[in-house]
Amino acid sequence: MAEGYVELKGVSKSYGGVPALTDVDFRCEPGRVHAILGENGAGKSTLMKLLAGVIQPDTGTISIGGQTVRFSSPREAAEQGTVCMFQELSLMPHLSVRDNIVLGAPRTRMGLMQRGVYREAREALDLVGARSIPLDARVSSLSLSERQLVEIAKALFRKPKLLILDEATSALTSELVEKVFGVLKMLKERGVAILFISHRMHEVDTIADRISVFRNGRHIETFDVGMRTTDEIVRLMIGRSLEELFPPRRPPVSDTAATVLDVSGVSWQSQLADVSLTARAGEIVGLGGLDAQGQQQIMHAIFGVLRGVTGRITLNGRRLNGLKPPRLKQSDIALALVPEDRKTEGLIPSMSVAQNMRLAALGRAPFGLLDLNGNIEARLHELIERLALTYGSLDDPVATLSGGNQQKVVLAKWLVLSPKCLLLMDPTRGIDLPTKAHIYRLLTELAAGGMAVLLQSTDYEELIHLCDRVYVFYRGRVAKELMGDHLSADALVAASMNVNLHAEARTG
């Protein structure tokens, strides 16, 4: 195609003298899915924000449909048909699903909402496979993946000409991702230009027509899907290969290793039913399955967040039932949990990097005097080194860090307490490859040091390459425990959907 729907010519943007994008020429065409790849800090977000009207370029021009534009707000961009779904969810928790979808694109007559509007909102939801979400449910009552679906429905409702998806599928299970991809294909056929940012390589392979790689604020290369192997793409992005992403397999933990975490017969509400699992010292144990099958709840149950949990939870022989987080983090129990949503549960965004890292250890200071907390400070500095945290100043608000570095801060905050058992909830969601590799290596080292690690993840690769054993959840129960040679992508998918792989293989 000769002309692009969106064209950037010589666009540069810098923040306080630090260049975020340098002399970028970029084009994307209607009716195609264009993937943008690059590690954090490569300039992807800046590119998105430019197109969405959040920021304006320092130099260069942006044109849409052949006309040079300069948006001064997201609203102006939206009026031109540019709809952007940001990685940070933009839903209002107190409002209903319906209001969230309709907001900003209200289609009114004489100031009053048109009747058909709500029907359209319902259709948008049904289209993305969220048939079960009622329109008048509050967003705050939805799970993370349901919220992402609402977010996608909201974007669809606005009938975009250019749709920008920034990590839009990061909290979705493969089943839902497929549904969403079906919708994207339909939009594509209608001539919508789609920009797709994801850190999941196989998703990019599935949906994208063209790929552009960014590195250090520059547009490195653009090519059609299939022209380059995954390894080549990774090398373009970061200058190293995929094998280096996961650390080498560890030898299996010996049978004599002590059981650290022992969960037996745990039930809660209708969401957990008779769950039993163990984690031994030095083990990384995975929790997999489709979204919201109880993996998250069992983590919360262990960490004392839920009320009315029945069954038995012990750590190193000590009964944990009824104990709450402030007690569980004390050094005699030493349990730590890295929550799912780092923005709201993991960090206090407006507090500084240093303060955030000290928060969990506050109670450890002698007599409550923080200046006497020498040990903790020393350990923190060691952790900052070990995690290779990239930051401007430790006194900057933690919100100014990239997603990957924020996650490192959450990890540091808990690791400084030297936990005996570490619970991780999807710790690499929406994080760039190098940081992922770093976190994987760290987890392996921690396990080698005798820590028991419980890793809940939506990323199958992670469960397969990193974990010794994986418990697959289905409807609040452990549907299957996979280990050794049985731990494969096929087996994981089959167990997630509670189908018997061997039976299928025989009939197929």
Added chain:
Amino acid sequence: MIWLRYNAKEGIAAIALAVLFAGYIAIHPRGFSTYVITIWSNQGALLGLAAIAQFFVVLVKGIDLSVGSIIALTNVAASFLLNGSPASIAFGILAVLAVGLACGLVNGIAVVYGRVQPIVTTLATGGIFGGIALLLRPTPGGSIDATMSDALTYAVAGIPVSAIILVIVLVVLRILLRRTASGPALYAVGSSEQSAYMTGLRVNRLKLIAYGSSGFIAALAGIYVSMVTLTGDPNIAPSYTLNSIAAVVLGGVALSGGVGSPIGAVIGALILKTISSLMFFSGLPPLAQPFFEGLILAIAIALGALGVFRVHSRLELYR
């Protein structure tokens, strides 16, 4: 049922109101009569309108310490303007409403463009509005058209006119907040300004709408004060300001913004009014009344917090 689940706070407040009201009627020497109901309704309508005015500001994550002063100023303005020929009264009503709207917009502009905290802004503007009222009318006085006052403060077919007015205001506001594009958008701004901006909402304009609406409703309250008292009094500000804040909280409006409804605010206001009327007829020694008034208020607020026991995940408690 879904309404009850999502509006549990309003529901509980309504039940508390019903209980208090029954108690009030039971101990009132004249019992259930049009006269008693009309007095109760007139008083309730005054604080109810003030609470709605407060609601609009609290909805967008603000707090308005000038509500009472706007009511006082518009009340004083009404005492100059609401008399004479029907045409001049009509003009007077429009002028008074314009004064309220202008006061609200002044607050809004200072908060939106001056980027001053709402609590500080309205503390200052409240002083200014109250000060103007005091300069205009150093002592209570002025004249209000008596025919109009009678028409608006008595009852029609046993139903107090003030209650009818309040219901009309609530119905209109419900339509505006539910069925127009600006309604949900106001809630969105209160929930998260950043998300609202990224969604392409006109955040600044919406906040101005909220503050302007607050001023407008406060002017309605000011006019109705004139109808009830037949004078302009510059000194009524403090009680309305503080009670309006207590009323919205009682009615389930979240001070953190984005949650609540005008109906909740009005229910909260009626609870407050009923408690103080209850005290008046309770036979308790006057010096002990503030203590019991506070106690009942505390119990009513505690009822609103009962939802805590339904929470199964402790994480929910800290949302």
